C-alpha cells in the first residue's frame with residue numbers, strides 16, 4: 001500500500017497559517033493517563049474504540065456512519081479513548097470527524113488515525129483537536145520518530161508508536177521517550193491478521209524491557225471475542241485498539257459489553 005498524504009493540504013495551509021487554529025484548539029488531554037486509569041479501574045485492557053467507516057481490507061464497514069453518534073455511544077459504554085480515522089483515501093475518514101467529535105463534548109481523548117509521514121501533519125492534527133497521533137515504525141526511520149516524538153511533546157500530544165514485527169519492536173525499544181507501543185496484529189502489506197503476533201512480540205527479553213521502561217502496550221486489530229481480549233491481556237497488553245468488531249454491529253456501543261464479556265462502563269476491580 002503506497003503511503004502518501006495529501007500534500008495539497010500542506011500547500012493550502014502552510015505551517016504559519018496553522019498558528020491561529022493551534023492557539024484556538026481545545027487543550028490536549030492525557031491519552032496515556034486515560035488508558036492507565038481505565039485499566040486500573042476495570043482490570044481489563046483499556047479500550048481504544050475506533051471510529052472507522054471503511055478499511056482497505058474490508059471495504060465499507062458501516063453505511064449509516066455518524067461519527068459523533070458512534071463516538072458518544074463508545075464513550076457511554078466504557079471506551080477509555082477513541083481512535084478516529086482521518087485518512088480519506090483508504091478509510092473514508094476525515095479531519096472534520098475528529099473536529100466534530102471534539103466539539104460535541106466527547107471527553108475520551110482522541111487518537112488521530114492517519115498515515116503520518118510529515119511533521120506538518122502533527123500540527124494539523126493538534127489544530128483539529130487530536131490528543132494523540134499514530135507513528136508507524138514500518139514507514140518512519142528512527143530519526144523521524146525521535147523528531148516527531150519531540151514535536152508531540154511540545155504540542156502536549158501522546159504518540160502511539162506502532163510495530164508489527166520483532167525488528168520494528170527492537171528499534172522502538174531503543175528510542176527514549178516512547179510511552180505507548182501498539183502491536184498491530186495485521187500485516188499492513190498482506191492484510192493477514194494473527195493475534196498470536198502480540199504474544200510473540202512480548203515474549204522474553206522484550207517483555208522485560210517494556211516493563212522496566214513502564215511502556216503501555218496496545219494490542220491492535222483482529223479482536224472479536226472475550227477470549228481474544230483475555231489472550232492479549234495474558235500476553236501483557238494493558239490496552240486494545242478495536243475497530244471492525246464493534247463498528248459492524250447494529251449498536252456499536254452495546255457491542256463493547258459483548259466484546260469484553262461484561263459491562264466495562266461501571267466495572268471496577
Ligand SMILES: O=C(O)c1ccccc1NCC(=O)[C@H](O)[C@H](O)COP(=O)(O)O
Pocket residue numbers: 001050052055056057058184186188191220221222223241242243244245
Ligand atoms: O483495517 C485495515 O484493513 C488496514 C489495512 C491496512 C493498513 C491498516 C489497516 N487498519 C488500521 C488498523 O490498525 C486498524 O484499523 C485497527 O487496528 C483496528 O483493527 P480492527 O479491529 O481489526 O478493525
